[in-house]
Amino acid sequence: MRKLAFLFLIASYTASAQTLSKPEKTVLATVQKQMPETEAFLEKVVNINSGTLNKEGVRTVGKLMSDEFDKLGFKTEWVTLPDSLNRAGHLVATRQGKKGKKLFLIGHLDTVFEKSLPMEPYTRVNDSTVAGQGVNDMKGGDVVVIAALKALNDQKLLDDTSITIYFTGDEESGGGPESRRDFIERAKKCDLALAFESAQGLHHVTTGRRGASGWTLNVKARSGHSSRIFNDLGYGAIYEAVRILNEFRRTLGQEQYLTFNPGLIVGGAETHYDDKTAKADVVGKTNIIAGTALVKGDLRFLTESQKEKARARMREIVDKSLPLTKATISFVDGIPGMEPTAANDELRKQVDKISRDMGIGPVEAFDPGARGAGDVSYVAQFMPCLDGLGASGKGAHSIEETMNIKEFPLLIQRAALLIYRLSR
Numbered sequence: 001m002r003k004l005a006f007l008f009l010i011a012s013y014t015a016s017a018q019t020l021s022k023p024e025k026t027v028l029a030t031v032q033k034q035m036p037e038t039e040a041f042l043e044k045v046v047n048i049n050s051g052t053l054n055k056e057g058v059r060t061v062g063k064l065m066s067d068e069f070d071k072l073g074f075k076t077e078w079v080t081l082p083d084s085l086n087r088a089g090h091l092v093a094t095r096q097g098k099k100g101k102k103l104f105l106i107g108h109l110d111t112v113f114e115k116s117l118p119m120e121p122y123t124r125v126n127d128s129t130v131a132g133q134g135v136n137d138m139k140g141g142d143v144v145v146i147a148a149l150k151a152l153n154d155q156k157l158l159d160d161t162s163i164t165i166y167f168t169g170d171e172e173s174g175g176g177p178e179s180r181r182d183f184i185e186r187a188k189k190c191d192l193a194l195a196f197e198s199a200q201g202l203h204h205v206t207t208g209r210r211g212a213s214g215w216t217l218n219v220k221a222r223s224g225h226s227s228r229i230f231n232d233l234g235y236g237a238i239y240e241a242v243r244i245l246n247e248f249r250r251t252l253g254q255e256q257y258l259t260f261n262p263g264l265i266v267g268g269a270e271t272h273y274d275d276k277t278a279k280a281d282v283v284g285k286t287n288i289i290a291g292t293a294l295v296k297g298d299l300r301f302l303t304e305s306q307k308e309k310a311r312a313r314m315r316e317i318v319d320k321s322l323p324l325t326k327a328t329i330s331f332v333d334g335i336p337g338m339e340p341t342a343a344n345d346e347l348r349k350q351v352d353k354i355s356r357d358m359g360i361g362p363v364e365a366f367d368p369g370a371r372g373a374g375d376v377s378y379v380a381q382f383m384p385c386l387d388g389l390g391a392s393g394k395g396a397h398s399i400e401e402t403m404n405i406k407e408f409p410l411l412i413q414r415a416a417l418l419i420y421r422l423s424r
Helices: 002-019 022-033 035-046 055-071 139-154 177-187 236-252 304-319 342-358 408-422
Strands: 075-079 090-095 099-108 123-126 129-131 161-168 192-195 211-221 259-268 270-274 279-283 292-301 325-335 402-404
Touching (some): 035 055, 035 408, 055 139, 099 408, 139 408, 192 408, 211 236
Parallel strands (some): 099 161
Antiparallel strands (some): 090 161, 123 129, 211 325
16 A cells, blocks of 8 residues: 555656756756665765764764765865864855855754664665664755755756855754854855754645753752651652652643753762763662752743743742752753744745645645754744755654655755755
């Protein structure tokens, strides 16, 4: 049944291709012809660990992609970051011309899979699915960009265009505002931004997505013999941490577009957390009241107003401490929200037109509440933006991450035509 459906899709695509111009039809054919080398390149970069904190791995993947852009006539450079940020840096590729819109294409080189985790190599699961670390989030998206540009370059359709490609090295664990300063400044020189984070199939793109910030909860309490808990030594740090987390869930857990995830929690006699390795050490015994607890999490939101209101409510909850405990919460800004706008939707309409011209069918805006934060949000206040143009798949950020290899060429073709039409 699946094979029949796919054949119907291809037949529909072929029948509708007559609505495309001759150069566009040639681009589609070129993408298809280049697919074996495209997939081989994808396999190569997926099999290199590039967890955010694996700076060598991020730079290695960046060098491979930089070489591809060099071949296409782009000027490439590596943006270095201060050692204090503990991040690899970013890849930038540019070409200057006078045709059409000045495009800012966004991707990222890093994945959530740090080097300490077991390696999951690129694997062909079946005729429609491949698996591997970062295969759809977002090495597949990066390869969509490269393959689309290769097809355009092959037909000399990149001549006199103005395109900036910015692949960051720390999207999954950002190095803070300093890491995005150059990113934002370069984007401001362009007319619009296209981001190639994971696609939600063939019929949705992203016109809005939530932002993300971090929070850290520290709890201190009286320690001593466990038999004295609830009495003269109070409740201990772990009970206070649990109270706070449960109140977060109870009072804020049903608000649309708002989530707050405690990703790490430790408590005991002593705790220590290392930011550079994302590891925590704890010492404690069952007969000792925990004197300290640490919780680290993220807060996701659609608008800045929603973020600030949530933070204020979380502070109120933290301040209502159990007896003989004291908790503090701090927040760190991460990626801002990308609010859906009319300008963003105009870009969606252009993708919709291309998709219909290709015979794939309509393209709608994806629910912003179902998208996490992304680099595109840093520049969304300055220009029209569109995201979700990369590879489609499932299980991102898990050992079950997969990519739809049958939709892959169609998404590359669609990206190539979008870049072509915008740059005329």
